Amino acid sequence: MTKTLVENCFSLDTKRIKNDLGKFRCGRENVEGMIRDNLLEKELRVNYWFEEDSLLLSANGGEPQRVLLYNHPLTFGARTYFVCECGRNAGKLYLTSPNGHFKCRKCHGLIYEINTINKHSPQGKFFYKMNRMIKLTNKSEAMKKIFYKGRYTKAFLRNLKMLARAGFSEKVEDAKMLLKSIWA
Ligand SMILES: [Zn+2]
Incomplete structure (x- = not known):
């Protein structure tokens, strides 16, 4: 079985949504954003917005996926993680195809190119x-x-x-x- 490389996926880092999440938590309404990237040599557009304790993600205008956010308290402030559908807290979620699901590296079975x-x-x-x-x-x-x-x-x-x-x-x-x- 050929494994998919991390390098060939779209990855969403919690840092990327940090500012907007901050605005949403401060009570701002209609906080949303868009990330443009490439996936499988095609243009990828990821729209995101927030609802309660979740992030909603839609790739190329597709059905939105709800991802729970987990706040890990630190001495100063907190660190936000995505809660993958497997239950793991992940700093990054990956998309292997525009109509696929955002999941953690383990769920997708991704490996780093360098390890191959x-x-x-x-x-x-x-x-x-x-x-x-x-x-x-x-x-x-x-x-x-x-x-x-x-x-x-x-x-x-x-x-x-x-x-x-x-x-x-x-x-x-x-x-x-x-x-x-x-x-x-
Ligand atoms: Zn997972």
């Missing part, structure tokens, strides 16, 4: 590095704050460490040189 390759073969090694590089590059673009009070931020340093581990020492060296030249 043999890391010990030469091609595998190369692919593994490329895959990590692509992910890290995407991440560093998303990281707005590189400096804080004249130093690299923790998030950036973590990223550098991962780069070094994946074998991209050049990029790490560059970053060190850059910091030296700026704060020299």
Whole structure:
């Protein structure tokens, strides 16, 4: 059986709806939003809105799916999870086809692309590095704050460490040189 890759699915992160959920909980009416993405090389449009303790999701104008939201209290504030139909709390729900259901990774039986390759073969090694590089590059673009009070931020340093581990020492060296030249 071929497994579906996480990378080939649409994923909805609770962070994506956080702001709108906040507005809804503050009593704002008709809080709704839309996410545009691609799924199976076709355009995907996910409309969402809120009702009581649930999120309603409709893919490409289809029948809405109701997803219960669970608030996990933390010392400061709370973290919201989706409650998948299996009962698990999930930070992300996935859609494998536009007329499918939003479910957690386990329910869909999804695997990460990186886990499908043999890391010990030469091609595998190369692919593994490329895959990590692509992910890290995407991440560093998303990281707005590189400096804080004249130093690299923790998030950036973590990223550098991962780069070094994946074998991209050049990029790490560059970053060190850059910091030296700026704060020299
Ligand atoms: Zn599930």
